[in-house]
Amino acid sequence: MSAPVAPSVADLVARTDALAEQVIAWRRHLHRNPEISFQEHGTAQFIHDVLVAIEGLEVSRPTTTSVVAQLRGASPGRTIAVRADIDALPIDEENDVPYRSTVRGAMHACGHDGHTSIVLGLATLLAGARDQLAGEVRFIFQHAEELSPGGAEELVQAGVMDGVHEVIGLHLWSSMPVGKIGLVTGPAMAAPDTFQCTITGKGGHAALPHDTVDPIAIGAQVVTALQQIVARQVDPLEPAVLSVTQFIAGTAFNVIPNSAYLSGTVRTFDPALRRLMPERMERLIRGITEGFGATYDFTYELGYRPVVNDAALTERLAGVVSRTFGAEVLEPLRPVMGGEDFSAYQQRAPGVFAFVGAGNAERGITYAHHHPRFDIDEASLGIGLRYLTAATLELLGV
Numbered sequence: 371m372s373a374p375v376a377p378s379v380a381d382l383v384a385r386t387d388a389l390a391e392q393v394i395a396w397r398r399h400l401h402r403n404p405e406i407s408f409q410e411h412g413t414a415q416f417i418h419d420v421l422v423a424i425e426g427l428e429v430s431r432p433t434t435t436s437v438v439a440q441l442r443g444a445s446p447g448r449t450i451a452v453r454a455d456i457d458a459l460p461i462d463e464e465n466d467v468p469y470r471s472t473v474r475g476a477m478h479a480c481g482h483d484g485h486t487s488i489v490l491g492l493a494t495l496l497a498g499a500r501d502q503l504a505g506e507v508r509f510i511f512q513h514a515e516e517l518s519p520g521g522a523e524e525l526v527q528a529g530v531m532d533g534v535h536e537v538i539g540l541h542l543w544s545s546m547p548v549g550k551i552g553l554v555t556g557p558a559m560a561a562p563d564t565f566q567c568t569i570t571g572k573g574g575h576a577a578l579p580h581d582t583v584d585p586i587a588i589g590a591q592v593v594t595a596l597q598q599i600v601a602r603q604v605d606p607l608e609p610a611v612l613s614v615t616q617f618i619a620g621t622a623f624n625v626i627p628n629s630a631y632l633s634g635t636v637r638t639f640d641p642a643l644r645r646l647m648p649e650r651m652e653r654l655i656r657g658i659t660e661g662f663g664a665t666y667d668f669t670y671e672l673g674y675r676p677v678v679n680d681a682a683l684t685e686r687l688a689g690v691v692s693r694t695f696g697a698e699v700l701e702p703l704r705p706v707m708g709g710e711d712f713s714a715y716q717q718r719a720p721g722v723f724a725f726v727g728a729g730n731a732e733r734g735i736t737y738a739h740h741h742p743r744f745d746i747d748e749a750s751l752g753i754g755l756r757y758l759t760a761a762t763l764e765l766l767g768v
């Protein structure tokens with residue numbers, strides 16, 4: 371009798387190639403059948419059915435639209451969580467592809483179908499080597515990344531991070547060419563907060579402005595003044611965005627309306643700056659509306675925390691990328707002002723969220739995430755699987 375031989379990283383990583391076609395097939399199934407945030411019932415059932423058919427996984431449903439699979443190795447060791455988000459967006463797909471969305475008003479326009487398929491591939495691959503693994507891998511298929519308050523916090527509350535030593539995840543990234551992997555050390559994705567403001571004046575005839583308090587003229591001043599916060603009150607070296615994205619008022623050319631509605635988003639990294647933003651905004655809104663005799667109603671909602679990649683872990687995973695693919699694959703990326711609820715897991719364990727290039731200009735795959743013509747180069751799926759396989763094995767200490 372010989373002692374069990376631990377699988378070499380190279381062996382398992384090489385086996386990712388054999389799974390690439392299956393991963394593409396899963397992705398296309400999910401792409402055809404998208405479900406938006408908190409409504410991923412069919413998606414979760416599909417994931418569940420794939421996972422329970424894999425020998426060696428313990429599959430559970432922490433919420434009605436999420437799935438977790440645990441793979442316990444032959445001996446104790448570290449516990450590594452791998453997260454995939456599974457939800458689609460309320461968008462009508464405009465791509466003419468064989469795997470086009472069959473659901474009106476829903477589309478996988480952010481690549482979460484790919485994330486799900488990659489992690490299904492990872493579960494398949496690692497479960498096949500269970501006898502030779504030490505520790506536990508926890509595969510988290512998370513609902514509702516796209517819609518605040520998000521699914522991650524709910525899953526953390528349900529205990530999916532209990533006992534986890536490190537957590538990793540990835541995002542397919544269409545603005546980066548396929549074949550590249552991007553890692554950001556430290557702050558990587560911003561805190562995405564939202565605000566709403568209703569300005570109430572006094573409506574009336576457009577030809578008699580002196581008898582009204584015009585909320586459109588006041589709202590325009592508010593929009594302009596809000597831009598001064600980032601321009602004049604925030605350290606130029608500190609990233610911040612304040613975008614007013616809705617300005618709704620009026621019904622006719624000859625009527626000054628009673629009120630105007632504004633909403634938008636604020637993106638920051640620094641917690642102290644983040645805390646200051648709502649009071650700075652309200653101070654301006656109060657001053658301008660009061661100055662013109664109007665009133666306001668301002669609400670500010672905190673979104674996800676910023677994604678902050680653990681520095682030591684990022685360095686380790688950069689080493690994994692270099693060894694697995696070659697140093698030229700590693701793309702040093704700057705932080706992005708988009709938000710991600712992967713940050714919820716990072717409150718419980720050190721984590722790294724990676725970007726996997728999925729764009730291909732030659733093939734016209736250049737549309738931005740959340741665009742009705744968004745797509746990925748499916749070669750990115752195999753690359754993502756290979757990366758997660760090598761990264762998970764590294765963290766398990768194989």
Ligand code: NI
Nearest residue numbers: 480481482541
């Ligand atoms: Ni996304």
